Amino acid sequence: MLTVLVDTSEKNPWAFSPGVLLAYANLASGDYTVEGLERVITLERKSLDDLANTLAHDRDRFFAEARRLQEYRYRAIIVEGDLRQILDGSFRSRMTPESLIGTCATFAIDYEIPVFFCSTRAAAALYAEKLLTRASRRWIVRRSRARRALTAPTPAAPTPRKKRATRARGKGAT
Numbered sequence: 343m344l345t346v347l348v349d350t351s352e353k354n355p356w357a358f359s360p361g362v363l364l365a366y367a368n369l370a371s372g373d374y375t376v377e378g379l380e381r382v383i384t385l386e387r388k389s390l391d392d393l394a395n396t397l398a399h400d401r402d403r404f405f406a407e408a409r410r411l412q413e414y415r416y417r418a419i420i421v422e423g424d425l426r427q428i429l430d431g432s433f434r435s436r437m438t439p440e441s442l443i444g445t446c447a448t449f450a451i452d453y454e455i456p457v458f459f460c461s462t463r464a465a466a467a468l469y470a471e472k473l474l475t476r477a478s479r480r481w482i483v484r485r486s487r488a489r490r491a492l493t494a495p496t497p498a499a500p501t502p503r504k505k506r507a508t509r510a511r512g513k514g515a516t
Contacts (some may be wrong), residue, residue, distance in 0.1 A: 344475055345377035356387070356467035362472045371410040372417070374470060374490035383477045385470055390423025394435030397445050399406075399463040410455045416456055420470050424461040 344362050348355045349369040350516045355417060356374075358364065372384030386407070388396070411417045423432075428439045435442075446457040460466035 346474055347375045347377050347380065347470075349373045352387070354437060356463070356470060358467060358471045362471060371407060371414070371419075374474065376474050379478055379481060382414060382481055383474060384414045385417070386411065386419045387466070387470070388419060388421050390421060390427055390433045393419075393421055393423075394433040394437050394442055397442065398435045398437040402442065408449055409432065412453055415481070416473075418473060419455055419457045420466050420473075421446075421457060421459045422463050422466045424459045455501070456508050473489055497515060 345365055346358060346362055346368040347365055348371065349372065350366050355364065365377065367380070369380065369384070374385040375383050396470075405482050411419075425443070427433065428442055429440055433442075445466045449457050450457045458466075458469060460469050
């Protein structure tokens with residue numbers, strides 16, 4: 343069973359499927375992680391209005407947060423809103439749609455933090471759950487393989503074989 347940790351600052355956390363337990367913690371970065379993998383996996387949740395306002399009014403703080411997110415093996419920003427809403431200007435901010443999309447491209451390329459746009463809050467929650475589940479499983483598999491490699495016995499060096507004498511073949515051989 344997966345236990346998802348939600349940052350204590352989240353006022354309205356996502357609802358996950360019944361097989362996912364929720365617990366609250368003071369997270370160093372991001373809004374969601376997996377219990378036991380707090381330094382490996384993190385997701386930052388943003389509503390479209392919150393993303394636009396943060397980038398317009400608190401840009402330096404959010405870019406500092408993006409730099410902290412880079413420390414995680416698995417990280418992402420999940421936006422509760424889609425590109426159509428951005429292009430239509432369906433958000434409250436003085437930021438232009440082009441600037442908002444350009445900044446998200448900066449996160450994806452320059453900071454290597456994928457930005458996922460989900461059309462609804464429920465879609466964002468489902469996608470976040472799948473990301474957290476997949477990342478935690480992958481991490482566990484990678485760690486178990488690494489442990490096995492460390493504890494595997496070292497194979498014995500091959501013993502040299504004696505060369506067999508071969509007769510020359512072909513024309514003129516006697």
